[in-house]
Amino acid sequence: MLDTVSAKTPARFITFEGGEGVGKSTQVKRLLGALEQRGISAVRTREPGGTPKAEAVRAFILQGRSESWGPGGEAVLFAAARLDHVNQLIGPSLDAGRWVVSDRFHDSTRAYQGLTGGVDDKLIRGLETLALNGRQPDLTIILDMDPEVAFRRVEERELEGALQQTGDRFEKEDLVWHKRLRDAFLEIASNNAQRCVVIPAGQSEDSLEQEIWDTLTRRFPELQDGPAA
Ligand code: TYD
Numbered sequence: 342m343l344d345t346v347s348a349k350t351p352a353r354f355i356t357f358e359g360g361e362g363v364g365k366s367t368q369v370k371r372l373l374g375a376l377e378q379r380g381i382s383a384v385r386t387r388e389p390g391g392t393p394k395a396e397a398v399r400a401f402i403l404q405g406r407s408e409s410w411g412p413g414g415e416a417v418l419f420a421a422a423r424l425d426h427v428n429q430l431i432g433p434s435l436d437a438g439r440w441v442v443s444d445r446f447h448d449s450t451r452a453y454q455g456l457t458g459g460v461d462d463k464l465i466r467g468l469e470t471l472a473l474n475g476r477q478p479d480l481t482i483i484l485d486m487d488p489e490v491a492f493r494r495v496e497e498r499e500l501e502g503a504l505q506q507t508g509d510r511f512e513k514e515d516l517v518w519h520k521r522l523r524d525a526f527l528e529i530a531s532n533n534a535q536r537c538v539v540i541p542a543g544q545s546e547d548s549l550e551q552e553i554w555d556t557l558t559r560r561f562p563e564l565q566d567g568p569a570a
Contacts, residue, residue, distance in 0.1 A: 350561060350563040350564075351435075351438075352434070352435045352437075352438050352439055352440050352441070353440050353441075353479045353480065353561060354431065354435055354440070354441045354443075354476065354477070354478045354479050354480075355372070355440070355441070355442045355443070355478060355479065355480050355481070355482065355557075356442075356443045356445070356446040356448065356478040356480075356481045356482070357369050357442070357443070357444050357445065357481075357482050357483075357484065358445060358446070358448045358449060358452070358481055358482070358483045358484070358526060358529075358537075359483055359484035359485060359486070359526060359542065360486065360488055360491060360519055360522050360523050360526065361488075361491060361492075361495065361519065362486070362491035362492060362494050362495035363484040363485070363486045363491055363542040364484060364486075364494075364542055364546065364549065365444050365445070365484055366387075366444055367546055368482075368484065368546075368549060368550060368553055369385060369387075369442055369443075369444045370385070371546075371550045371553075372442055372550075372553060372554070372557075373385045373442055375550075375554055376440060376442075379564070381440055382438065382439045382440065383439060383440035383441070383442055384430070384434045384439050384440070384441045384442070385442055385444075386426070386430060386431070386441060386442070386443045386444070387443060387444040387445060388419070388422070388423060388426065388443060388444070388445040388446055388449065389402060389403075389418075389419055389422045389423075389445075390422070390426070391422075391426040391430050391431075391443070392425050392426050392429045392430050394422070394425045394429075395422035395423070395425045395426045398418055398419075398421060398422035399422065401418070402415060402418055402419070411458075412453075412454040412458030412459060412460045413454070413458075413460050413464065415454055415458075416450055416454035416455070416458070416460050416464065416465060416468055417468065419449070419450050419454065419468075420450065420468035420469070420471060420472040421472075423446070423447065423450075423472035423473070424471060424472040424474070427472060427473060427474050427476055428474060431443070431476060432474065432476055435476070443478075446478060446481075447469050447472065447473060448481060448483075448526070448529050448537075450465060450468070450469075451465055451525070451529055452522055452525040452526050452529060453522065453525075455525075456521075456524075456525035456528060456529070457518065457521050457522050457525050477536070478536060479536075479560075479561075480536065480538065480556075480557070480560050480561075481530075481533070481536050481537045481538070482537075482538055482540060482553055482556065483526050483527075483529070483530050483537055483538065483539045483540070484540055484542035484549075485523065485526065485527065485539050485540065485541055485542055486523075486541070486542040486543050487523075487543070488516055488519035488520055488522075488523055489516065490543055491519075491542075492516070492519075526539075527539065538556050538560075540552055540553060540556065
């Protein structure tokens, strides 16, 4: 069965998106585990980051060093990091038959710098053309949660010590801003209904994992367990 899956299907590119504290990283890890259990070779990655150069850009941005450049300048930085990520990791992995699961990708630039940050859509699109180099996610899972609930969860996890108190600057924005961000992701989803699926993230980690897996098997029926050909 395992060989059958990899023989029948091209490698897929899956991205996870959503606001802060919605549980993306946990679900990305769980999905990798589920794919590997089925013998599917997959790469877990993230944005900003994923390659040494993109990780350097990540550190620069998240430490707040580019804040004074504004959302436009930062959109350019995220795109430059993405260009390296696509050309050095995502593209070669897919070409080698490995699935790629990324914790955030270009929709984050659309949502944070574009729809929420006010950067012109034409600029955002131009940067995408440059950075994506013809690659597009096959499926984008948008984890959706009321920001007030997400905030409480982040606070609880910080208190439990499960989450490092980084206080990186994108998490310091206020609640109104986070509500706008949530709407931005929902708008992206409705404008890209073929590619994006919105999943309520307030449920338990186990049921969320199951819903994500069900979404994948509906989208990629070759994943369903079946008799070997
Ligand atoms: P990270 O610690 O990875 O946050 P999260 O766990 O929420 O993904 O930090 C990444 C931050 O960078 C996050 O606040 C979202 C932001 N970001 C953008 O503003 N634009 C982008 O294009 C990307 C990829 C991330």
